[in-house]
Amino acid sequence: MKKRILPAAALLLCLLLAGCGGTAPDGVRDPAPEETQSAETAQPEDGGEETPETEQEEPAEAGASGYPEFDLVRGTVPLNSGREMPVLGLGMFSLSDAQAENSTYWALKAGFRLIDTARIYGNEDAVGRGLRRAMDEGIVTREEVFITTKMWTSDFDDGDAAIDASLERLGVDYIDLMILHHSQPRNDTDAYRAMERAVEAGKLKSIGLSNYYEPEDFDRLAEAVTIPPAVLQNETHPYHQSGEMKEHIARYGTVLESWFPLGGRGNTRTLFEDPVISAIAEAHGVSSAQVIIRWHLQAGNICIPGSSNEQHIIEDHDVWDFELSEEEMARMAALERDERFADY
Numbered sequence: 001m002k003k004r005i006l007p008a009a010a011l012l013l014c015l016l017l018a019g020c021g022g023t024a025p026d027g028v029r030d031p032a033p034e035e036t037q038s039a040e041t042a043q044p045e046d047g048g049e050e051t052p053e054t055e056q057e058e059p060a061e062a063g064a065s066g067y068p069e070f071d072l073v074r075g076t077v078p079l080n081s082g083r084e085m086p087v088l089g090l091g092m093f094s095l096s097d098a099q100a101e102n103s104t105y106w107a108l109k110a111g112f113r114l115i116d117t118a119r120i121y122g123n124e125d126a127v128g129r130g131l132r133r134a135m136d137e138g139i140v141t142r143e144e145v146f147i148t149t150k151m152w153t154s155d156f157d158d159g160d161a162a163i164d165a166s167l168e169r170l171g172v173d174y175i176d177l178m179i180l181h182h183s184q185p186r187n188d189t190d191a192y193r194a195m196e197r198a199v200e201a202g203k204l205k206s207i208g209l210s211n212y213y214e215p216e217d218f219d220r221l222a223e224a225v226t227i228p229p230a231v232l233q234n235e236t237h238p239y240h241q242s243g244e245m246k247e248h249i250a251r252y253g254t255v256l257e258s259w260f261p262l263g264g265r266g267n268t269r270t271l272f273e274d275p276v277i278s279a280i281a282e283a284h285g286v287s288s289a290q291v292i293i294r295w296h297l298q299a300g301n302i303c304i305p306g307s308s309n310e311q312h313i314i315e316d317h318d319v320w321d322f323e324l325s326e327e328e329m330a331r332m333a334a335l336e337r338d339e340r341f342a343d344y
Contacts, residue, residue, distance in 0.1 A: 067250040070300055075113075075320070077302065079230040080253035081199075081206040085177065086146050087297055089114025090313060091259065091306035097126040099308040104130025106310045108140050110317045116304045118150035118181060119166055128171035147172060150181040150210060151195070157187055159194025163203055179208040179233055182344070183217050189224050196227050206230040208254070211344065215248040222252055233257040235264075235342055236301055238271060238292060238335040246300070257302035260341060262292055267341045276331050284322050287315060294319045295332045 070077045076084045090107040092100050092115070100123035104115055108131070117127045127147070134140050147170060155162035167175060178195055180188055195207040208231035212218045222228055232249050236242040236258035246256045263271040271277060272288035281291045289305070293316060296303035305316045324332070 066253065067246065067300060068253060068255050070297060072297055072320075077255055077300075079206050079255060080228055081230045083176070083206050083230075085206070085231070085255070085302065086112070086114035087302050088112065088293065088317065088319070089116050089146070089148070089302070089304045090316070091304040092117040092121055092123055092127060093259075093306055094121070094265070095123055095126075095306070095308055097123055099123075100126035101130040101133070102310075103306075103308050103313060105133045106313050107317075108134040108145065110314045112313075112317055113140070113144055114146045114148065114302075114304065116148040117170075118152070119155065119162065119169075120150070120152040120181065124149055124166055124169035125171070128169065132171065142172065146176040148177040148179065149175055150179050151191055152181050153184045153188075156180070156184055156191035159191040160197065162191075163194065163198045167203060174202060175204050177206045177208060177231060178204050179210045179229075179231060182211045183209075183213075183221075185217075185220065189221055192221060192225050196225060199227060208232060210234065210259075213245065215245065218245070218249065228252040229254050231255050231257050231302070233259055235260045235340050236296075237261055237263050237341075238274070238277065238295065238332055239263070239337045239339040240341075241299070241333070241336045242301075243336070255302060256300070257304065258296055259304060261296055261301070261303045262289055262305050264341045274335065276335060280324065280328050280331070283328075284324075286319075286322060289316060290319050290322075291324070294322065294324055295329065298324055298329060299332075 068077050068079070070087055072087070075087055077087050079085050090103060090112050092103065095103060100117070104127050107115065115127055115131070117124050131145060131147070135142060149166050149170065151159060151162050163178065166178070167173070178198070180191055192207070195204055198204040199207060207227060208229040209218070209221065210233040212221070212232060213234060218232065229252065232245065232254050234242055234245060234256065236256060237260055242256055249256065262268045271292060277288050277291055281288045284291065293303050293305060297319070307313050307316065
C-alpha cells in the first residue's frame, strides 16, 4: 500500500519514533548507501541449488526502439539472454557483513527478488547468508531470487577463478547475472570471455557490464565477444538520465540498470528536495524516494536503491500501486542536467 500524508499530530509523533516511514527527524530520509564502487573507496574482500541449463531461451521481447519492454505488472524485463530479470532490487554497496545479511533478508521478506552485490564490496558471503535465512523460512526459493555480482578489475586477468570464488562466497551453484565492474581496455575483453565460458558451463545465466559511459567503449567490447551484454549498469538518476547510452545499447537488446538511483550518499537530499520531485510526491501522497524509483521503472531503468534500514527497504519496494502521469514523466525528464554525482 502506498504511503499517505499523515495528519500533523500523527506526523509529529511518528517523527519522534525511530524508523518511522523511512524519514529522518528533519523530514528528509537519511541517505542510504547505494550501488557503485570506486578504486579509492573499494572495500577489502572477505566465503543444493539446481544448476541451470545452459541452453538459451527465447530472445527478449523489444519495443519499437529495440529496447526491451518492462512489464510493470509482473515487475520484470526480458533480457537478451532469454532470462527474465526483476526491475527493482536492493544494492549492497558499503554495507557491513551484518548489514548486508539483514538487508538481504529484509528485502526478500518485503518482496524484492533482485539482490545486487560485488566482490569488492566484501559482503557476498553475507548476502548468501541472508538468502539462506529467507529460504530456510520459506519466504523464497533459490529460483525466485535474482542474484547479481561483479568482477573487480584486479581479477580480470584470471576471470575463471574470480567467478568460482564468487560462487563459493555466495554459497550458490549459479549466479543470475555477473558483470564487469569497470571498463579496463587492457584486459576486460579477456575477463568477459571468461564469463562467456561460465555461461556455457552453467555457472552464470546472464552477463553484462558496468561503468561504460561512452558508446565507442561499449562497442569496443561488445563487438569483440560472442554474447552481447544483457545489462549495462551506470550511474543514472533524474539529473543524469543516461539517454544517449540507453538509446545506443538498444541495438544490442541491452537493458540499462541504474546505480545511485536516488543520487547516492550525500546527494539524496538534493533530489528529494527538488521542487518538481517533492511536488509530485505530495500529489501522490508518497515520498520523494518512491517517486524517483517509480520514475526509473516507468522510464525503463532497472533500479537498485540501497539501505540498511528495514523501514526504508519496505518503503522502497512500495511503489506498485501508483503511477506517474505522462505530464509528470515529462516534468521528470526535464530535470536532465547531464550531471553525475560520482567520478568513477
